[in-house]
Amino acid sequence: MKATEFVELLKNTLEINAGNFSEETNLKDRKEYDSMAVLSITALTDRKFGVKLTGDQFKNVTTVRSLMNLIGTEKFS
């Protein structure tokens, strides 16, 4: 999957309609990044990449890029 596609997919999953959203966006600064968002991302990574992210791993998520690193940079073109 292209990195840009993932950013767009993540933006839609989190229902983000306002403000800039890119790999540099710090998810923890977004009000949309709540417990429901974490669940949605868990589902997304399972469905799209077969990757199961744990609760502990989410504690280290800051930017969108940090999330992509967790999923595995090799998954993105």
Added chain:
Amino acid sequence: MGSKIKKIEYYLPKNVLTNSALEKEYKNWDAEKIERKVGIRERRIAGENETALDMAFKSAQKILADYDKSKIDFLLLCTQSPDYYLPTSACILQEMLGLGTSVGAFDFNLGCSGYVYGLAIANGLICSNIAENILLITSETYSKYIHPLDCGNRTIFGDGATSTIIEKNDQNGIFEFVLGTDGRGYKNLIVPNGGLRNRFKKQDTMDNNTPNDDNLYMNGPEIFNFTIEAVPNLVEKALSKNKTTMADVNFVIFHQANKYMLEYLRDKINIPKEKFYINLVQTGNTVSSTIPIALKQCLDNKMIKIGDKILLVGFGVGYSYGATIIQI
């Protein structure tokens, strides 16, 4: 010869906690989004002096209103909110209900898988000629464990109780069970303090003004990961053990944990939408009561009819899980 579910009733406490009320308490909390994604609009909360035992009693009164209670020879109470460590709440309930003293009775401590396990126990008691008419009750007050500032768990969980009568029957109506346990997940849905492991323990840093170890803790992502791993496998084994297929099952009722997870599982396991029940709009997640409440609702609104084969799947706290097929 076997066992069959005869009747189901449920009781919900009268205090309603709506999404609108929660929206006023927490900023960034969106009532519309919660209803849309989690599938809950309101949930019932037990009164301050209303325990799981009180709710169990009220649900049992409903079911015994038109049933000869002298026929009941066993009482099973599934709860994780007993009145006391001892004695057994089911013993107290026997007396409250005026059941004879020759009934057997005990509590069992399970949550989301509790109804399936309850059916397994009841079926076993009947098939081994230990009992013939069993009153299985589920009753839970997670609200009493949740901290007032924990908006996540206050959103998800609701209180409630159900009663089911299972009778010995010429025609079997409860089929094969697949059960499972994975204690590696025990910390992911837990009330750490209060039991004998940490009875009066308060860490130095513990502050009762924020959610702490006296309260219910749930690690949503971990539980989600567990369910998407365990449940598809469980369903496959349950169908196989019952020598049937998804196409031959009339209806499917999973433990009603939250709409998002249920839809994800439905899609992953490929269960047709029209035979998959999702409804926790007015109850929230009532733990061991979700499946019997769903069964009763489906019977009342004719989504299921007498003779239908229904796959029941419970999974959650423990981790504990189980599935069976019943014929209603």
